[in-house]
Amino acid sequence: LGRAIVxxxxxxxxxxxxxxxxxxxRVQMRVELKKLHERLGTTAIYVTHDQVEAMTLGDRVVVMRDGWVQQVGDPMQLYNEPANRFVAGFLGSPAMNFATVKVTQQNGALWAANAGMQIKxxxxxxxxxxxxxxxxxxLGIRPEDLHVASAADPTELGFDVVVEVVEKLGSEIxxxxxxxxxxxxxxxxxxxRANIHDRMRLALNPERLHFFDMQSEAAI
Structure with missing residues (x-):
């Protein structure tokens, strides 16, 4: 890199x-590369399989799959508005949750439901x-868009779950x-406070939901 800079x-x-x-x-060098790029102002094309590197280093990100471009945009655009299921699952850590749901219509409203949930x-x-x-x-839901439902607000949109694994990471669980x-x-x-086998209700922000076509995997 030094020889290239001169x-x-x-x-x-x-x-x-x-x-x-x-x-x-890796984290330290990622920061140094970001500083170097800001200082030099030179265009850089950076190939990586690490989505964290792509999100933190790139001004524009090109997500490719089997040699085909899936989506191009700034990191937050790809994170918030993924073009398809592949892009949605690639960006974000932990990865987006996916579930198969059936769309039904009741009293003028649409519902996405399966055996474990029913979401308006x-x-x-x-x-x-x-x-x-x-x-x-x-249906796609990012882990960070879920939270423990408040007992004081029974109107929160959500679903019942059973805890299988608890990972305490300090800043989050x-x-x-x-x-x-x-x-x-x-x-x-x-x-x-959560333990294995606990039953609880998770709530979500409906505006943060993602839906994808089953065949094409394109965002709906």
């Missing part, structure tokens, strides 16, 4: 430069999901939970 190139090409480093050094579709998805009434789609026949991960606040 030649003042127009573009830097990086091919997974941090892949052989241990976790701690948010207004933003009403028109698009209307084409799928009576069909199955894939990761709960692996059973939702009917599905398993999901929830990232909850460190003050939450």
């Amino acid at each position: 030649r003042h190139p127009q573009v830097f090409l990086f091919d997974e430069p941090l892949s052989n480093l241990d976790a701690k050094l 579709a948010p207004p933003a998805h009403m028109n698009a999901l209307g084409r799928y009434v009576g069909q199955e789609v894939t 990761l709960l692996d939970v059973a939702v009917g026949s599905d398993t999901m991960v929830a990232s909850v606040e460190p003050g939450v």
